[in-house]
Amino acid sequence: MTNHIVLFEPLFPANTGNIARTCAGTNTELHLIKPLGFSTDDKHMKRAGLDYWDKVKITYHEDLPSFVKTIPDINRLYIVSKFATHDYSDVDYTSEGDHYFLFGKETTGLPERFMQKYPENAIRIPQNDNNIRALNLSNSAAIVIYEALRQQNFPNLARVHKYEFDKLK
Helix, strand or coil: EEEEEEECCCCHHHHHHHHHHHHHHCEEEEEEECCCCCCCHHHHHHHHHHHCHCCEEEEEEHHHHHHHHCCCCHHHHEECCCCCCCCCCHHHCCCCCCCEEEECCCCCCCCHHHHCCHHHHHCCCCCCCCCCCCHHHHHHHHHHHHHHHHHHHCCCCCCCCCCCCCCCC
16 A cells, blocks of 8 residues: 655646655655646755755646546545545554645635535545635645554654654653
8 A cells, every 4th residue: 555645737846845744754756746736846846855856756746637547546546625525534544555645826816616526526625715725745745644644554664763853861
């Protein structure tokens, strides 16, 4: 079982870099759907990902339809949106097979026609809609992927680590 974070036409290199760092730390694959709002060699994106870029498996897709064609089971595509009616924490992510978490563009989200085609796949992070339009993209990706990993019992992740100069001892 592999988890995948998928970014539709991301605009801001800092968000993508932060998400790449989360992917490196969680063994999550990253998919970027073009066009991107930045160059992948952008210094800000590299800075946000620090020295973890070589630890992330990144796949580029020309557009949304070509990405969807790569998904073996469309039922394992989770569209993260404030318009969804199901909470992200109410979904069971423990089933075998890969899980894909699709996030929209920072400014406009995902295309409405696409969302209307897969309404049953949409999940929502609860938020106060009177105060904000949306949570930050990189925060949202971290929230959702860690819920999936929690349900999967954090596969291949260190639950405890011993440090030479442990600050807690």
